[in-house]
Amino acid sequence: MEQQQAFLDSLSTLLDKINWLDHAVLAEQLADFKPAEVHTIAFIGGHQDANVTAIANGLYVTRGAVSKMTRRLITRDLISRYQNPDNQKEVYFRLTSKGEAVRATHARLHQQFNQRDAPVFEQADPEQLQQTLAFLNAYNQFLDQQISRDKTIES
Amino acid sequence: MEQQQAFLDSLSTLLDKINWLDHAVLAEQLADFKPAEVHTIAFIGGHQDANVTAIANGLYVTRGAVSKMTRRLITRDLISRYQNPDNQKEVYFRLTSKGEAVRATHARLHQQFNQRDAPVFEQADPEQLQQTLAFLNAYNQFLDQQISRDKTIES
DNA sequence: CACGTTTTGTTTCCTTGTCAACAAAAAAGA
DNA sequence: TCTTTTTTGTTGACAAGGAAACAAAACGTG
Structure with a gap:
């Protein structure tokens, strides 16, 4: 149980730190764009024919949040909106x-972040890395089960 | 490099899912309190003589955010404020x-969350778990270095 | 001690997100 | 087909946090 808590704490602070470091660079290199704008642009750039609901699910936010964000991105001419005739x-x-340019810059910075942390992955025992990925996968699958179980219970 | 990206993606969505599941229970069992309120109460309950700056560092938010939150918690009679004579x-x-009661409920729910996910930890190979924790620790230490290096460069 | 520097907490404005209510379109069922 | 249910997107009120500017207190150093 203590192990479990230690794992979660380790995980949260890890992401907090990464966000802290990334944010500083993002704010400087993409100064004209808010983090959430860049985030949404990156998702749309990576998913063809993304609609509001798909984006919301992908970014783990509500449809309302996406609806507002897309409206802003349209007025800023970073994305365009289209519909299917049927x-x-x-x-x-x-x-x-313009949006594509932002996406490209964002991708470049992301590679830079990866390079920053690359030493950790290079110095780690490959076996250790493999084990870590396997465990994260197992945990993710378990949570997917829990979530789908929750949804069926709600009904 | 793909491994590194896979690791980060796995990690982010893992926490997104955990938050999603936890949030549903929290919203129901502690309906009168916002998540951020509970979060702050839990921290204060676990750290004697916490001041604004300490809370901000501990929760990875700004002092401004803490200042506002504590003001609200005081008006709601969940925490009290005091100073050192010197x-x-x-x-x-x-x-x-009242705040202590909230903290207790929160702690109980947290145990419940741990129990929900316990199977993942029980079924996992202990060696795998150990390796995962070790890797997370190494990564955390690396980031601490990066952060302190950043701070010295800034000056 | 006195003066400049740093730390601490607060406030204002802005961004981002949730929730709930809603309308319109699509899907499902009788 | 016609009606009911579900899905989809939007909106408004509100919650939460960040950034920057600020005042007051504490610190450091000549």
Whole structure:
């Protein structure tokens, strides 16, 4: 049990630190764009025909949040909105050329972040790394089960 | 490099899912309290003589955020504020009995969350678990170095 | 001690997100 | 087909936090 708590604490602070470091660079290199804007642009750039619901699920935010964010990105000419002729309900998004430029910069910075942390992965025992990935996968699968079980109970 | 990215993705979505599941229970069992309120109460309950700066560092938020939150918690009679006679600058906090009750409920729910995920830890190879914790520790230490290096460069 | 520097806490404005209520479209079922 | 249910996107009120500017207290050093 203490091990379990230690794991979770380790995990949360790890991500807190990474975000802290990344954020400083992002704020400087993509100064004209808010973090959430870049985040959404990156997702749309990586997922063809993404609609509001898909983006919300992918970013783990509500549809309301996505609806507002996409509206802003459209007015800033970073994404464009389109629909399927035989579906008047769903709304899809794609990047404009301006949005694509942001996505490219973001991808470059991400590689830079990876390089920053690369030593940790190079110095680690490959076996240890493998074991870690395996455990994270197992945990993720377990949580997926829990979530789908929750959803069926709710109904 | 793909391994590194896989690791980070795995990690982020893992925490997203845990938060999702926890949040549903918290919202129901501690309906009168916002997540951030409970979070702050838990920290103060676990750290004697916590001042604004200490809480901010511990929760990875700004002092401004803590200042606002503590003000609210005081008006809701969940914490109380006190100072040291020989220091007119720092402000410390402790839980009221009402706050203590919230902390206790929160602790109980946390145990419940741990029990929910216990199977993952029980079924995992102890060696695998050990390796995972070791890797997380190594990564955390590396980031601590990076952060302190950043701070010295800034100056 | 006195003066400049640092630390601490607060406040204001802005960004981001949730929740809940809603309307319109699509899907499901009788 | 017609009706009911579900899905999808939007909006408004509000919660939460960050950044920057600020005042007051504490510290450091000549």
